[in-house]
Amino acid sequence: MFNSSQVILDNVSQGIAVLDADLRLTLFNDRLKELLRPPEGVIYTGVSAKTIAALIPVHAHSSQSSSGESENWLTKLHTCLTPFHQEVVVDGRVVLMTSIPTSDGGWLITFDDISALSGMKKELADQNSRFDAALSNMPHGLCMFDADKNLLLCNIAYARLYDLPELLTLRGTSLTQILDYRQITGNAPARRDTYFDVVIEAALKGSTASQNISLADGRVIKISHQPMVNGGYVATHEDVTEAVRAEEQIKHMAGHDPLTGLPNRTLLREKLDRELARGGDGNAIALLCLDLDHFKDVNDTLGHAVGDLLLKEVTERLKSCLREGDNIARLGGDEFVVFQRCVQTRRQASSLAQRLVDAIGETFKIDGHTIHIGVSIGIATAPDDGDAADVLLRHADTALYRAKSSGRSTYCFFEPAMDANIQVRRKLEVDLRHALVARQFEIYYQPQVDTATEQIIGFEALLRWNHPERGLVSPDEFIPLAEETGLIVPIGEWVLRQACKDAAHWPAPISIAVNLSPLQFRSQTLAHTVVSALTESGLSASRLELEITESVLLTNSEAALATLHHIRSLGVRIAMDDFGTGYSSLSYLRLFPFDKIKIDQSFIRELGHSRDCAAIVKAVVDLGTSLGITTTAEGVETTEQLRRVREQGCSEIQGYLFGKPLPLSSVNEVLRRLSASAA
Numbered sequence: 001m002f003n004s005s006q007v008i009l010d011n012v013s014q015g016i017a018v019l020d021a022d023l024r025l026t027l028f029n030d031r032l033k034e035l036l037r038p039p040e041g042v043i044y045t046g047v048s049a050k051t052i053a054a055l056i057p058v059h060a061h062s063s064q065s066s067s068g069e070s071e072n073w074l075t076k077l078h079t080c081l082t083p084f085h086q087e088v089v090v091d092g093r094v095v096l097m098t099s100i101p102t103s104d105g106g107w108l109i110t111f112d113d114i115s116a117l118s119g120m121k122k123e124l125a126d127q128n129s130r131f132d133a134a135l136s137n138m139p140h141g142l143c144m145f146d147a148d149k150n151l152l153l154c155n156i157a158y159a160r161l162y163d164l165p166e167l168l169t170l171r172g173t174s175l176t177q178i179l180d181y182r183q184i185t186g187n188a189p190a191r192r193d194t195y196f197d198v199v200i201e202a203a204l205k206g207s208t209a210s211q212n213i214s215l216a217d218g219r220v221i222k223i224s225h226q227p228m229v230n231g232g233y234v235a236t237h238e239d240v241t242e243a244v245r246a247e248e249q250i251k252h253m254a255g256h257d258p259l260t261g262l263p264n265r266t267l268l269r270e271k272l273d274r275e276l277a278r279g280g281d282g283n284a285i286a287l288l289c290l291d292l293d294h295f296k297d298v299n300d301t302l303g304h305a306v307g308d309l310l311l312k313e314v315t316e317r318l319k320s321c322l323r324e325g326d327n328i329a330r331l332g333g334d335e336f337v338v339f340q341r342c343v344q345t346r347r348q349a350s351s352l353a354q355r356l357v358d359a360i361g362e363t364f365k366i367d368g369h370t371i372h373i374g375v376s377i378g379i380a381t382a383p384d385d386g387d388a389a390d391v392l393l394r395h396a397d398t399a400l401y402r403a404k405s406s407g408r409s410t411y412c413f414f415e416p417a418m419d420a421n422i423q424v425r426r427k428l429e430v431d432l433r434h435a436l437v438a439r440q441f442e443i444y445y446q447p448q449v450d451t452a453t454e455q456i457i458g459f460e461a462l463l464r465w466n467h468p469e470r471g472l473v474s475p476d477e478f479i480p481l482a483e484e485t486g487l488i489v490p491i492g493e494w495v496l497r498q499a500c501k502d503a504a505h506w507p508a509p510i511s512i513a514v515n516l517s518p519l520q521f522r523s524q525t526l527a528h529t530v531v532s533a534l535t536e537s538g539l540s541a542s543r544l545e546l547e548i549t550e551s552v553l554l555t556n557s558e559a560a561l562a563t564l565h566h567i568r569s570l571g572v573r574i575a576m577d578d579f580g581t582g583y584s585s586l587s588y589l590r591l592f593p594f595d596k597i598k599i600d601q602s603f604i605r606e607l608g609h610s611r612d613c614a615a616i617v618k619a620v621v622d623l624g625t626s627l628g629i630t631t632t633a634e635g636v637e638t639t640e641q642l643r644r645v646r647e648q649g650c651s652e653i654q655g656y657l658f659g660k661p662l663p664l665s666s667v668n669e670v671l672r673r674l675s676a677s678a679a
């Protein structure tokens with residue numbers, strides 16, 4: 001027969017030991033032996049608690065007994081009247097001993113193997129300390145609030161971010177308390193109500209959201225909310241002030257011109273597109289393309305620093321002409337755009353354009369320099385001239401082109417007919433840029449004759465352009481374009497070098513005259529180019545003549561005069577071309593010791609018809625004679641004109657009567673025949 005209580009005891013998972021009042025073992029089970037692993041025969045009914053205590057030598061750690069004492073188990077059995085626990089380690093296993101006093105003065109002791117539980121507790125403790133370390137070391141603030149907006153926990157970074165005292169970081173602190181405190185210290189959300197009502201409520205309702213919140217102290221905090229499963233939310237707080245500022249700055253830079261601070265082309269396009277899309281409310285848009293006149297001269301002569309200061313000053317003046325709602329942008333260089341929404345488009349745009357022209361026409365005083373520039377303006381209007389930004393900009397630019405060619409410092413409205421002309425001109429410009437590399441230029445030479453002997457004494461180099469589609473293009477058409485685009489500088493340099501090379505093969509003292517454009521004087525390397533053209537070709541300086549018009553001295557006269565003196569000091573002769581067509585040809589004779597005056601063909605043409613012209617020619621020749629300057633009559637076509645200029649005392653003649661401009665091969669042939677007949 002089995003003892004039923006023993007069967008029960010042997011089938012429970014705990015080790016059981018029952019001690020009587022004398023602390024002797026009265027009852028125990030097999031599980032006790034399994035846990036304590038006593039040597040054979042040590043555990044038996046009647047054995048003392050002391051013997052059992054000897055089997056459990058190592059205390060894992062003492063849990064607090066109900067009396068709060070931590071004492072040796074045996075001592076406690078003698079002294080304690082209430083249950084107590086002890087964790088001990090037996091043979092590597094953690095065993096929880098629970099000692100419960102029995103009514104007869106004895107003890108019921110249970111032994112639980114809690115090794116697994118103890119491992120989990122340790123793991124949990126480790127995890128908690130890792131979590132604490134992570135929280136404390138997080139660069140961002142972190143906080144958890146329950147569903148009632150009471151703080152569950154927060155980390156040091158959160159407290160530091162808002163300068164919170166320790167008291168407000170304790171569990172249970174309400175969000176309102178925290179925000180009230182932040183309100184006082186000046187770092188609460190600038191729009192607290194919105195933050196509270198919208199952001200927090202959304203988080204509590206389960207929305208994951210990330211939002212930048214501006215604080216009253218100017219900082220921007222990125223707050224990311226994550227709802228928690230059991231209500232409440234966890235939020236990270238990151239100070240993104242610097243990042244937001246940098247982003248704003250990058251955005252500003254992408255849309256603005258760094259020099260003037262004005263919107264750039266990209267931003268202009270955005271604004272214009274927006275305005276055009278808004279259309280349809282009866283209002284129109286006037287778009288004004290502005291280009292400064294002679295700005296390049298300022299850069300070339302006074303330097304880029306002064307040019308930059310001028311652009312800033314121009315910007316201020318342009319802005320001062322605008323009214324509320326008008327927009328301005330700088331497209332680059334000296335190009336600006338203004339657009340305005342207006343009702344009476346042309347009238348309002350004219351009035352704005354005139355204000356702008358007047359403002360820029362006023363003298364500028366920059367860095368000790370007095371500067372005169374102007375502005376040319378092309379205007380296109382929407383919807384009449386187009387309703388897309390690209391089209392409007394193109395049409396305003398076309399009108400600008402017209403404003404520039406009709407004298408500058410003025411404005412001009414777009415007209416459809418302009419488009420076709422300008423397209424042709426643009427195409428010519430593209431072709432002209434290509435012409436030099438494509439070797440489409442050729443120099444023709446027109447003879448210059450001694451009036452007395454009627455012998456050829458030299459030739460004038462006159463440029464011709466063999467256009468692949470249009471055939472020979474007149475210099476009257478492409479030289480002004482080359483001057484407008486600045487291409488005259490490389491083209492003029494090519495003419496000079498090529499003409500010197502060609503003339504070097506002609507018999508001395510036959511000379512060569514080359515035209516110089518005013519723009520070539522701005523390059524500052526002109527004198528050097530002349531020297532190298534002479535050196536490369538081997539032509540004597542005395543056989544080279546350079547023809548300039550008074551416009552060279554009109555702008556930038558000091559620098560141009562210095563260059564002229566330098567070139568003349570080489571032995572090169574300087575001729576004043578088209579004499580009498582400008583305003584102050586005479587006064588320029590006092591400025592520079594010209595070697596030759598070329599009387600413009602308009603006077604020669606009129607010699608037989610106009611007494612005035614005859615008198616002018618006579619006066620110029622007399623002036624030349626008294627100053628020791630050679631005079632050449634240009635455009636002599638008839639024997640009658642020849643007779644008259646000879647009568648007036650003109651020393652040299654050039655004109656169709658003695659020969660039209662000829663290609664090099666024909667000139668060489670003429671010269672060959674001349675030297676053969678002279679031999």
Ligand SMILES: Nc1nc2c(ncn2[C@@H]2O[C@H](COP(=O)(O)O[C@H]3[C@@H](O)[C@H](n4cnc5c(=O)[nH]c(N)nc54)O[C@@H]3COP(=O)(O)O)[C@@H](O)[C@H]2O)c(=O)[nH]1
Pocket residue numbers: 446460461462463474475476479492495515516517577578598601634635636637654655656657661
């Ligand atoms: N900067 C440069 N300018 C140049 C160069 N090559 C030419 N040009 C200038 O282009 C203008 C037109 O030149 P072109 O068509 O060659 O006309 C010249 C002569 O052909 C013409 N001429 C000469 N004699 C007569 C005549 O009896 N009748 C008549 N109707 N025309 C005649 O005059 C032009 C020469 O002018 P000028 O230079 O003033 O002596 C012209 O302004 C050229 O200067 C160049 O390489 N660089």
